[in-house]
Each structure stands twice: as C-alpha cells, then as structure tokens.
Amino acid sequence: MALRQILYNCNRMLGGLDSTFFIQSKLIHCTCNNLRDVVDRKEMLRSLPKIDEGTSGEKAEEMDILLKDKQSMFPTKDTPNQLFNGIRFRDLPIFNIKSSPNNTIISLTNSKGDPQMLRSCGIEGFKNTRKGTNIAAQATAITIGTKAYNKGIKTVRVRVRGVGPGRMSSIKGLQMAGLQIVSITDNTPVSWNPPRPRKQRKL
Numbered sequence: 001m002a003l004r005q006i007l008y009n010c011n012r013m014l015g016g017l018d019s020t021f022f023i024q025s026k027l028i029h030c031t032c033n034n035l036r037d038v039v040d041r042k043e044m045l046r047s048l049p050k051i052d053e054g055t056s057g058e059k060a061e062e063m064d065i066l067l068k069d070k071q072s073m074f075p076t077k078d079t080p081n082q083l084f085n086g087i088r089f090r091d092l093p094i095f096n097i098k099s100s101p102n103n104t105i106i107s108l109t110n111s112k113g114d115p116q117m118l119r120s121c122g123i124e125g126f127k128n129t130r131k132g133t134n135i136a137a138q139a140t141a142i143t144i145g146t147k148a149y150n151k152g153i154k155t156v157r158v159r160v161r162g163v164g165p166g167r168m169s170s171i172k173g174l175q176m177a178g179l180q181i182v183s184i185t186d187n188t189p190v191s192w193n194p195p196r197p198r199k200q201r202k203l
Contacts, residue, residue, distance in 0.1 A: 084182050090111060093108060095144075095174060096161070097160045098162050099162040100132070103132060103164075104170055139173065141169070142173045154179060157181070158171060160188070161186075161189075162188060
C-alpha cells in the first residue's frame, strides 16, 4: 500500500506526465521521457516573436478618401508631356517584361519601340525548370537594369505581359539596380471569347 502511495505522489509531483516506473531490488527508478520535450517546447515558445498586434493608431480608411488624395497616380491628358527628371513621359525608355510559367524575358526599348537590350533567364544561366522561378527573373532584371543604368538610363517605364512567377520579382530587380520606375502598365492579353472547354471525363 505504501509503495502505491509513493508512486501516486511521484506521478502527481511530475505534473501527470506519461512516466514509466521500474522496481528493481527495492529501488524505485523513474524515467520521464516527455519531461525534456516539454522543457524544450517551452523554450521554443518563449523564443518565438510575439504576435503582431498591428500598428498603434492604424485605421481603415475608405477607398474614396484615398483616391482623392492620390489623384496624381492616374494618367491624365497632360501625362505625356509631364517631366520626369527633365524627360517627357512619352520620351522615357520602356522595359518590356514577358513573364511566362517557363521563362521570363526582359527587353529594353526606346520610346518609339526600337529594341536596345534583351535578356532572359536562359541567357542568365538558369536551366530547365529554374528558368521559371522568381529568383531567376529577379537576377535577370538586376543584370539588364545595371547595364541600362551604366549607359545613363535612370528613369524608365515598365510594361508587364503574361502571368508567370517573375512578374513582381523582375520589377523589384529593376528597382534594386537603381532605376526609378515611373509607371507600370499591364499588357496581359485577355480573351473575351475563349475556346470551348473539354467535355467532362466519364468514369
């Protein structure tokens, strides 16, 4: 009876953990496998960053108020003649980004559309499926953006076409190269009369 009481008290002191008790030659050995796991878990939870509660004073504003304050974001009839670093908007060079699921091609043209530079993820050295990653697109954009910057081009427009993983990362790469992006235009073609889908598979 006394041995049972000792085991019960020992189990209560350990917090009800899943413990295994062995009785050998009148000695009680207690092995607690989960005790170290619980301590490690507590240390891990203690080291995690606190949950972000948001910026103090942050408020949700209505879209109409934001649009009134940001009227300069939208093009007007005077936009082609607006000056950016001493160059008219319509005379700025254009970066054309064609982003497909398998590759990203970035070309630089002047305002009239004459090509000046071309770079793709395959030319950059990425092979096979790695050509379709956002890291490859960003590395390609940094390379061609640095070449353009060294030629004296600092303010550009961007046109994006296609839905691939390199859409946003290539724009980020151009910014990392030191270029100032004035406008971003999405020229992705949209089919308003797509082909008829395949009939449902019969099982």
